[in-house]
Amino acid sequence: MLVAVTSLTLIATCLGLILGIAARRFHVDPPQLVAELEALLPGSQCGQCGYPGCSGAAQALADRSAPVTLCPPGGPELATALAAKLGVSADLGALAARAPGIAIVREEICIGCTKCFKVCPTDAIHGAMKQIHSVMKEACTGCGKCADICPTEAVALVPLPTTLGNWCWLAPEA
Amino acid sequence: MGFTELMAGIGLRWGVHPQGHKRLTSECAIEPMVLTERLVLPLAQHIGAPARPLVAPGDRVLRGQRLAESGGVVSSPLHAPTSGRIADIGDYPVPHPSGLSAPAIVLQVDGLDRPIDFEPCPDPHALAPDEIARRVAAGGVVGLGGATFPAAVKLSLGKRSPVHTLLLNGGECEPYLSCDDRTMREQPQAVVDGARLMARALGARSIVIGIESNKPRAIEAVRAAAAIDPAISVRSLPSRYPMGSEKQLVTYLTGAEVPAGGLSAEIGVVVHNVGTAAEVSRVLRSGEPLTHRALTVSGQAISRPANLRVAIGTSVADIFAHCGGLHDEVGRYVMGGPMMGMVLPGTNVPVVKGSSGVLALTAEEAGGGTASPCIRCARCASVCPIGLLPFEMAALIRAGRAEAAVDLGLKDCIGCGSCAYTCPARIPLSHYFSHAKGSLAAAERTRLKNDSIKQLTAARSDRLAREAQQKAEAAARRRAEREAAKRQAAQAAADAAPSAPAATSEVGA
Numbered sequence: 115m116l117v118a119v120t121s122l123t124l125i126a127t128c129l130g131l132i133l134g135i136a137a138r139r140f141h142v143d144p145p146q147l148v149a150e151l152e153a154l155l156p157g158s159q160c161g162q163c164g165y166p167g168c169s170g171a172a173q174a175l176a177d178r179s180a181p182v183t184l185c186p187p188g189g190p191e192l193a194t195a196l197a198a199k200l201g202v203s204a205d206l207g208a209l210a211a212r213a214p215g216i217a218i219v220r221e222e223i224c225i226g227c228t229k230c231f232k233v234c235p236t237d238a239i240h241g242a243m244k245q246i247h248s249v250m251k252e253a254c255t256g257c258g259k260c261a262d263i264c265p266t267e268a269v270a271l272v273p274l275p276t277t278l279g280n281w282c283w284l285a286p287e288a
Numbered sequence: 289m290g291f292t293e294l295m296a297g298i299g300l301r302w303g304v305h306p307q308g309h310k311r312l313t314s315e316c317a318i319e320p321m322v323l324t325e326r327l328v329l330p331l332a333q334h335i336g337a338p339a340r341p342l343v344a345p346g347d348r349v350l351r352g353q354r355l356a357e358s359g360g361v362v363s364s365p366l367h368a369p370t371s372g373r374i375a376d377i378g379d380y381p382v383p384h385p386s387g388l389s390a391p392a393i394v395l396q397v398d399g400l401d402r403p404i405d406f407e408p409c410p411d412p413h414a415l416a417p418d419e420i421a422r423r424v425a426a427g428g429v430v431g432l433g434g435a436t437f438p439a440a441v442k443l444s445l446g447k448r449s450p451v452h453t454l455l456l457n458g459g460e461c462e463p464y465l466s467c468d469d470r471t472m473r474e475q476p477q478a479v480v481d482g483a484r485l486m487a488r489a490l491g492a493r494s495i496v497i498g499i500e501s502n503k504p505r506a507i508e509a510v511r512a513a514a515a516i517d518p519a520i521s522v523r524s525l526p527s528r529y530p531m532g533s534e535k536q537l538v539t540y541l542t543g544a545e546v547p548a549g550g551l552s553a554e555i556g557v558v559v560h561n562v563g564t565a566a567e568v569s570r571v572l573r574s575g576e577p578l579t580h581r582a583l584t585v586s587g588q589a590i591s592r593p594a595n596l597r598v599a600i601g602t603s604v605a606d607i608f609a610h611c612g613g614l615h616d617e618v619g620r621y622v623m624g625g626p627m628m629g630m631v632l633p634g635t636n637v638p639v640v641k642g643s644s645g646v647l648a649l650t651a652e653e654a655g656g657g658t659a660s661p662c663i664r665c666a667r668c669a670s671v672c673p674i675g676l677l678p679f680e681m682a683a684l685i686r687a688g689r690a691e692a693a694v695d696l697g698l699k700d701c702i703g704c705g706s707c708a709y710t711c712p713a714r715i716p717l718s719h720y721f722s723h724a725k726g727s728l729a730a731a732e733r734t735r736l737k738n739d740s741i742k743q744l745t746a747a748r749s750d751r752l753a754r755e756a757q758q759k760a761e762a763a764a765r766r767r768a769e770r771e772a773a774k775r776q777a778a779q780a781a782a783d784a785a786p787s788a789p790a791a792t793s794e795v796g797a
Binding site for chain 2: 156157158159187188189190191192235236237238252253255276277278280281282283284285286
């Protein structure tokens with residue numbers, strides 16, 4: 115009786131010790147998938163994907179309820195990165211249909227109300243009260259928040275103009 | 289060709305032998321072309337930042353006057369090729385396969401050709417190395433072989449890593465072109481003088497001038513001129529395309545290989561074109577900036593093929609008209625050589641500093657045809673001067689896997705077109721590579737933009753938080769002030785109160 119109790123206690127203690135040490139020694143952080151996905155996303159909280167901000171989009175991506183092509187400002191580059199992170203294949207066809215746009219201010223209609231640059235998630239619009247606003251192309255993600263809020267419809271989204279800086283050869287016809 | 293050179297040529301395991309077509313123009317001396325009425329001068333005629341205009345529409349300018357200043361460390365100024373009036377500064381079609389427009393200065397020529405006062409330098413060899421580089425930069429000299437890298441930037445490479453050899457590229461391995469050949473035959477002294485000046489600026493001890501063996505007269509002329517300096521050796525190169533490519537030239541003449549993704553200066557060698565050398569000599573001696581260049585006008589569709597010295601900004605259409613117009617149907621207009629030059633969508637574009645030739649090719653000369661499937665004969669792999677596998681890379685790119693093509697060395701591809709030239713199935717291999725390089729660059733741009741947007745968003749949320757905090761602090765301060773004021777008022781009331789009850793008590797008493 116005593117022998118059995120002692121030996122079982124000993125075995126249990128040793129195993130517990132081993133398990134405890136192993137749990138510390140071979141500790142692996144639980145996958146921070148959502149956080150990692152959110153770090154990949156632009157973080158401009160523009161809402162073009164239809165989710166509440168980039169963290170919502172990251173959650174949806176992690177649940178596999180959203181396609182990797184959900185982020186228009188990120189473009190094919192981001193879609194490929196997300197697909198690699200999630201281990202899925204990206205169908206870039208959906209992105210190609212929606213060319214990236216940028217906002218422009220039609221100066222003859224702009225009344226200088228400052229509403230647009232208050233909502234711009236990337237501070238891409240500058241101007242002042244009662245002065246014409248203007249968009250800095252480099253910072254605009256084409257989210258359209260400014261176009262939605264403009265009281266005079268002076269802000270329009272246009273396709274990114276092709277210049278010598280961003281032109282590139284199309285693929286040869288196979 | 290000597291026996292050793294023949295053997296060396298046989299030993300080369302890369303390259304192709306396109307038909308030269310050089311006889312069309314190789315005996316045509318460089319003739320000055322008359323000025324046209326209007327010159328269009330694009331602000332970005334060089335690699336690097338575009339130049340910044342210094343003039344406004346309506347200004348009168350003189351020949352040699354600076355129209356635009358250098359726009360950055362790697363950039364080059366722009367000068368007026370003749371006197372006239374600035375008609376406009378705006379977007380005009382530039383030589384580019386896309387046919388797009390870019391900012392340019394338009395000069396309405398007045399025909400008087402009045403110059404500014406140039407400051408000639410009788411003995412530029414007495415100048416300090418830095419001063420040579422400074423004057424070359426101020427003269428707007430860029431690589432005239434076609435790459436248009438600002439020459440002065442290359443001349444100051446000697447400061448970063450020691451340069452022992454200056455190589456002068458007289459390969460001119462592109463078919464049709466003969467303007468470098470003519471420059472070497474007509475002004476060998478200027479070529480040699482320019483080379484010595486550039487070697488002085490670089491601190492290079494030896495100068496090697498490499499000329500392809502299909503230009504025996506040029507070799508002869510330059511050898512005779514080079515006799516004045518024992519540091520110069522003139523070497524004959526096997527006629528093989530792309531011998532005039534920097535990496536191939538360096539490896540053939542020095543035996544050393546330029547590291548992948550690196551500069552030849554890292555192994556102590558700097559390469560300049562012979563035309564650039566002649567121009568450096570002229571710019572330093574006369575004090576006149578680069579405003580004209582020699583170019584070859586050729587192709588079977590041209591009535592009178594020629595070598596011309598034209599003002600930068602002259603339209604290609606005017607040049608063709610000067611050469612008797614076109615007498616055959618044109619299949620393709622090309623600026624530069626047919627192998628690496630750019631296809632022009634039209635002739636309403638100006639000649640720029642990097643235009644070594646303008647060609648009007650008949651459909652027969654331009655070649656082409658429909659591509660058939662790859663049979664993996666590997667001819668492209670055997671001619672690739674870098675030793676890549678073009679057929680494999682093209683297959684990956686066609687399958688949308690440009691990243692995998694990078695692993696096979698896509699970034700080391702020099703775009704010489706030897707693979708596409710030799711492909712029996714007429715697969716447009718170099719087109720695939722241009723496309724893939726362009727889409728990779730676009731992806732890189734998107735990545736950079738996304739990164740900067742992340743920073744902007746973070747900066748914005750920081751700012752909003754800071755503003756909210758400041759507002760809260762201000763509100764708290766105001767509240768504190770209000771409360772202090774209230775307390776003070778209460779205190780005052782309390783101070784006043786004892787006297788009042790006393791009075792009443794007195795009254796009461």
